[in-house]
Amino acid sequence: MDTAKRKEMLRKMILVRAFEEKLEELYQKKAMFGSTHSYRGQEAIAVGVCAALQSTDLIASYHRGTGHLIAKGADLYKLLCECMGRADGYSQGRGGKMHMGDMAFGFLGNTGTVGATVPTATGAALSAKIRGSKEVVVSFFGDGAANQGVVHEAMNLAGLWKLPVIYICENNQYAMTVSLEKSVAIKRLGDRAQAYGFEGKTIDGNDVEVVYEETEKAAAKGRSGGGATFLECLTYRWDGHFGGDPGTGYRSKEEIEAWKQKCPIKRLKNILIQEGNLTEAEFATMTAHVYAELEEVAKRAEAAPLPRKAVDLGSIFAT
């Protein structure tokens, strides 16, 4: 893969992580309403997948979704404003970080009901098929969502109708606090795809190049009428399920530490340095730029107004 593309993926992964750290900081100082769902540790999946897509392709996300949005091209200011309940947010403060959507950048939406957007993505792929468009749709969801009934129904239909959808199952090992082995009797969720009649793979979700390559293959297959693909991406969330959950108690310190050693950012950075395509100084500058950019956005968002105290009944229906 060409160096410029990989450097851009590196920068995006830093941005996704920096955004989560900013949210955590805002949460700690009570400048954010509701909770956070940190994506730290899983950055390679959002970034690798979205880098392999075309701008006309679509994604559907879930509660741990800020990384997907940033990778697909969300406006950082509108995104941060929405997390902070500000009037300038994507949903004008009505949705919060779990409830947004904007087709202007191919984002079908996310919601807090685990698994609920898997059929949304599948239906968008049905639309693509009926219209004969070349769009491919990505459905991001976690290992927890994999056990919801509606996910099974959607995947069966995707297999039946050979829909251009890529199921990206981010297996971060825990559905909130319950581990995968306490949730399912099988070892690999990727094996389920076979039962729906399409290809399923379990891949290293912390290797952004692998994620990119597998998504690119799945997208090409979907675009040429080959139907759906299920990619179980093995990964780990460094933090708790939500802000305020230390993430320990149900996970050992050793386990967390071992996964931190598999940091997706460090991994790509080291490869680029070994190849002579990146220097430590360059990496430091890249990181500083990302954090400075985000600092600037956060300043504006913190100064942005909250919505007026008013009920807008006109907001319920489209006209």
Next chain:
Amino acid sequence: MAKPMTKTQGAVKEMRVQEALREALRYEMTRDKRVFVMGEDVALFGGAYGVTRGLLQEFGQDRVLDTPISEAGMVGLAVGAAINGMRPVVEIQFCDLLPLAMDQLASHAARYHCMTGGRINVPMVVRNKFATRPGGGPSHSSCNHGAFIHFPGLKIAMPTTPADAKGLLLSAIRDPNPVLFFESHHLYGVRGPVPEGDYTVPIGKATVRREGKDLTIVTCGGMVLKADAAADQLKEKGIAIEIVDLRSLAPLDKETILNSVAKTKRAVVLDEGPMIGGISAELAAMIQENLFSDLKGPVVRIAAQPIPPPHSPPLVDAMIPDVEQVVAAVIRLAEGGRIV
């Protein structure tokens, strides 16, 4: 954007509700390539009630899709297809099966527009058959329409006549919002004149089915027939009943309801669904809040008993309102209010 075809020239054709619904689907599928139909047995078989008969042959398998038994899945896919440029019309065989798709309907489709700050629309229709009748039993003969009025963002239509069936379904398909479309089993076979061509009935607009000065019966769906039969009997007793047919449960046409009751000063609310927390409760509260000082008696509710719909005919008859009950309630209210 698809353009409307020729406006109706006043020509009407006699047909049943089922046929009027099919005519609406055919008309809109011809006019608008974005419209497609999916559901259990809708393609080859033509739908459990024959509403989609012939559509597969006319529009092909890309636009008329038989689905496996997956209510949540098909409604969920409709949401995604709607967001991504299509106009899905889903058929659910019984309203009893809507709860299987409840999350997708009530927490997802209904909230999308508002929760995305108006950035995303979900233009989809979910048709379903409802009515409490013998032989259906607890899982195939519910009237659960009242449950859905609790969810802002869902429009709810319920046609009575063949003309309204066509007009409301055309409006529902063209609406940029999710519309839940309740079709009464009692009414599928009812015949009536249906305007040809581009005929729409607005969602959110009730109609006065019968004019009268003494008392208003506010009702919907199959109960309109019973209200009408009761009104015939009461006419012989010198009581002139006005019937307001809701046609839409959401948005509710408060204006038409309140105008009628303000005139007659007496109201009976009649519903086939359970009384507690249902549309009858909402109507009674709404009328009394707005017209308390004008009313000559309490707003009387007549609705289904709070039991699961039974199988056997006498048990069904005991559960849902009958004509005699309506007549008796009106006479009680009339005597209290001294109409006669």
